[in-house]
Amino acid sequence: MDNNVAQLKDNGLKVTGPRLKILELFEARPEQHLSAEDVYRLLLDENVEIGVATIYRVLTQFEQANILLRHHFETGKAVYELNRGGHHDHIVCIKCGRVTEFCSEQIEDLQKSIAKENGYRIVDHALYMYGVCTECQQFEQH
Amino acid sequence: MDNNVAQLKDNGLKVTGPRLKILELFEARPEQHLSAEDVYRLLLDENVEIGVATIYRVLTQFEQANILLRHHFETGKAVYELNRGGHHDHIVCIKCGRVTEFCSEQIEDLQKSIAKENGYRIVDHALYMYGVCTECQQFEQH
DNA sequence: GTCTGTGCAAACGCTTTGCAGACGG
């Protein structure tokens, strides 16, 4: 847990209650993708009230420090996840919101060569698929 | 041009000035990606003033009618492009905003099999790459 | 003690909506 303290200090961030709480929140759910509102609510559940402004500020700082990754799914709101190294892409269930991660070296390589062909130096990329997961398909009418 | 009239009628939309103007605007720039604000400004340049509310409504209707495609690049604002059939993906220049389109059957196929492996029925997908285009690279300092 | 971090509320940018009047079929 002191790891977290070091991670903050390394990034020139003072070690404060809100920052630790938010960091712990993400580490407790390493696979989850949380919006600012999700963070606010989850902290409330633990009887920790942190102003939304602070949450937005901390999330932005964590993204800049590469502690978190930010995504914009088509929902209109930004979601964050813990940066566990290793790039991956996402499949989002449009019914239940479940997010499945995957990584395809082949796709990555194809992307690189396409970018090269078009003369771009790529700094970032995002591949999102939207669909219905196994579970939700069972509740669909035919 | 009467094609446009038919296209509107086919979708149960009355043929009105604003709708025709907006449709013509996109057809005059078939490769361009325009935000609601872009549409507003471009029409103003032609001395056509259409309220922003109407623009948003028309763009939404056109998207539902499959006349336009909507994208959310990381800029925070939605952009629309003419639906010319044939799926393609995008590379966006983070310096100048230029959008380059590409299509890779191989990537599409890989996506399909990944979705299948994970039990998803895919309804949509988006692949965006962000980088610096050839031209903008020339103005970078080393 | 100094300088950064926080909370609040107000402002923000993009988008949507309610309503009264205009217009297409």
Add this chain to the structure above:
DNA sequence: CCGTCTGCAAAGCGTTTGCACAGAC
């Protein structure tokens, strides 16, 4: 003429910001 479409302004939503106070070091 009826039903849809439009413009305006107000509201909506997620996010950002200004400011005074609190807290880390």
